[in-house]
Amino acid sequence: xxxxxxxxxxxxxxxxxxxRNRFGFIVRPEYNKIEIKKAIEGMYNVTVVDVNTxxxxxxxxxxxxxxxLVKGRTNAYKKAIVTLKDGDTIDxxxxx
Numbered sequence: 001x002x003x004x005x006x007x008x009x010x011x012x013x014x015x016x017x018x019x020r021n022r023f024g025f026i027v028r029p030e031y032n033k034i035e036i037k038k039a040i041e042g043m044y045n046v047t048v049v050d051v052n053t054x055x056x057x058x059x060x061x062x063x064x065x066x067x068x069l070v071k072g073r074t075n076a077y078k079k080a081i082v083t084l085k086d087g088d089t090i091d092x093x094x095x096x
Contacts, residue, residue, distance in 0.1 A: 008025060024079060054081075
């Protein structure tokens with residue numbers, strides 16, 4: 001399994017990619033910014049200018065149903081926001 005788990009394709013990230021040329025990815029938590037930069041440059045053939053990372057902790061969730069209280073937990077993950085050089089872009093929809 002590689003460094004990049006999946007790209008973030010949300011409305012907010014689509015706006016960021018159109019305005020500021022920034023793209024989001026869910027990455028494995030044990031890798032740092034330099035390794036993330038090399039992986040994205042190698043996979044998409046672009047020039048990465050900046051990498052911002054943030055860690056999200058898993059949260060407990062409770063929900064009342066007919067069967068009673070259902071307890072669960074969301075996953076912890078690491079998110080990387082990558083700024084590309086002007087003129088470079090990543091097309092996530094080219095494989096569809």
